[in-house]
Amino acid sequence: MPELPEVEVTRLGVAPHLEGRLVDSVLLRRDGLRWPFPPALPGLLAGQRISHTGRRGKYLLIHFGHGTLIIHLGMSGHLRVLPLGTEPKKHDHFDLVVEGQGDAGRQVLRLHDPRRFGAVLWHANDDGDLDQHALLRGLGVEPLEAHFSGELLFRASRGRKAPVKQFLLAGDVVVGVGNIYACESLFRAGINPKTAAGRISRGRYDKLALAIRAILAEAIVQGGSTLRDFIAVNGQSGYFQQSYFVYDREGVPCRNCSAPVRRIVQGQRSTFYCVHCQK
DNA sequence: AAGGTAACCTGACTGC
DNA sequence: TGCAGTCAGGTTACCT
Known part of the structure; x- marks a missing residue:
């Protein structure tokens, strides 16, 4: 499922819980989905602040000062924001725990994907422009932007x-x-x-x-x-x-x-x- | 370059 | 109740 609208609805939903917050920790419950998760991800993200979220086609982007987390939901993936301590269910593969802010306590962004066609990848700023990333390079125009016609x-x-x-x-x-x-x-x-x-x-x-x-x-x-x-x-x-x-x-x-x-x-x-x- | 096909994987449903 | 077959929102790898 998720086509552009579902990814955008997801982005709009998670953004208020992520933008401006510090990452507490990252939990990988398996090696990967379509591709291996970057094994260094927990160390790369712990203590780092999320600057903003974005989207390119069906890819959800979570931007940090030093790089971008790229998430694809495949056919069956979805993201939920849950209170810390929520028991993981079958097919919950990836958690990003963020620090609380204001009245809110710590929360977890959790990726659930039974078919495992989804992906979580990291693009460091040092690796060049994000839009030249192997997964994003060949993509066409955004249909909701002005130059689509x-x-x-x-x-x-x-x-x-x-x-x-x-x-x-x-x-x-x-x-x-x-x-x-x-x-x-x-x-x-x-x-x-x-x-x-x-x-x-x-x-x-x-x-x-x-x-x-x-x-x-x-x-x-x-x-x-x-x-x-x-x-x-x-x-x-x-x-x-x-x-x-x-x-x-x-x-x-x-x-x-x-x-x-x-x-x-x-x-x-x-x-x-x-x-x-x-x- | 463009087009066609198999492959990745689980779960829900249908029909026997 | 069980088993086999079909289908599902996506995308890449590989072959012509």
């Missing part, structure tokens, strides 16, 4: 034969749009997900860019989507899934034209769309 999608797609759905998911042109929001955006823009990216007009990309922006922004306001694993930091569920028009609605009447929503597979991922509304 239909023109950008149009230009980047010329000559591409891949279906537009996979073009969006690839992440090298625009970041943060995962399977749910790609399906929903294409529906809103009225574009068939199977259409070759390179054969879509400028005007239709203008519409698609607006749809992507609007849907991501709406999802953030609604607290993201709650599927099997995503729970916001405060334990509340997001409710954007109630707003789905096509995702996970195979066979259900289209909310626009009542034709049954169709499910196909593209690049090993399910795509949901309306044959009537998306040409």
